[in-house]
Amino acid sequence: MAFEGLSNRLQNVFGKLRGKGKVSEEDVNEAMREVRLALLEADVNFKVVKDFIAKVKERAIGLEMAKSFTPGMVVVDIVNKELTELMGGTQSKLAKANKPPTVILMAGLQGAGKTTSSAKLAKMLQKSNHKPLLVAADIYRPAAIKQLQVLGEQIGVPVFTLGDQTSPVEIARSGLQHARDNGLDYVILDTAGRLHIDEALMDELRQVHEVTQPDEVLLVVDAMTGQEAVNVAQSFHSQLELTGVVLTKLDGDTRGGAALSVKAVTGCPIKFVATGEKIEPLEPFHPERMASRILGMGDMLSLIEKAQSSIDADKAAEMERKMRTAEFTFDDFLEQMEQVRKLGPLDQLMDMMPGMGKMKEMKNLKVDEKQINRVEAIVRSMNKDEKRKPEILNHSRRKRIAAGSGTTVADVNRLIKQFDDMRKMMKQFSSMMGPKGPKGGMK
């Protein structure tokens, strides 16, 4: 995961502090020396690191540590707040035009992920019931237009193009008109990238800017390039007023330097982050959540939001009812597993839970997707009656299921035992709760 190295190092530093009953000034200084090294190693801009450490020290030493019950936690809290501040404090939302369409100009160097991010942004808007239009204004990179068309088709968003013989300025102008004529409320301009920043590119972007008067100018930068991403952002920002940054490839093992330095160096906030090559909705960037994720305090809010958007509320309510009444069958079990799976790869989910990132590192907890596949195969090899009445699963049935699912009888036995235990627990729980809440009456 991105930030893994930084996250582990910071957690070690604070682990030591947390254990102390008293924290002296020397302890704080020592911890800050380590934090400084960790940040530099994560490729955070050196000036940013210097300012950051100075701010944390000032706040930490000013406090009367000895009087606090949890001095270590106080320091972690200060670092958490300062990290959040460093990344912009609060979430920077996407601008909205007073009169639609809202125009978003996407800029960036070739390969940063501009075309991919444009499609992800369109998907995000579409998900919140908007009608975006993608405009193919990159006429230089071979196949860029085709790439956008393919992505647009994949997500069901219209793509406006005039081929590669018309100027980007004209394409942008006509695209905007097309959106107005067709009642589309967001226009995403996928402009040309270059291998390096050059005058011709900037000129073209300025002209497109002039005719379209965008509400947002988002620069797409590749997090994997670390400080280089920050330099690119600074150059673009000095020539073309950016309104925000989209940081891509955060799925890779980026050390995190770009995410932590962009705002402080350029003054321009990160508005979105992108992970993966698949076209999923672009994720809004939340500085406070990112900070607590780096510090291993988990990102429960993102997890909950993810759950809310991927899990069917009616199904969840039905499941909850079944659990209460202990009517839970293997079918429900499978369905519940599928719902959890929709949330995404399990190890990514683990990273969002407090303390879990650390546990994974200690190898106490290995998330094994294969194991889950095996469980799924076993349940799928059961027939209807068996799923509903697990008690009929005798040895010959278990043997058949093992053969059908490519597992062993031991695997099947283990799963049935787990399921039985779970049902027993639910029965106990529901009898304890009774039909009207806890027995013994809390009310």
Ligand code: GDP
């Ligand atoms: P453009 O030249 O800036 O338009 O870049 P593209 O959108 O064509 O992306 C360049 C490459 O990076 C493609 O292979 C994309 O699939 C890949 N890519 C884009 N965004 C991400 C991301 O967030 N994560 C990963 N892993 N790959 C990405």
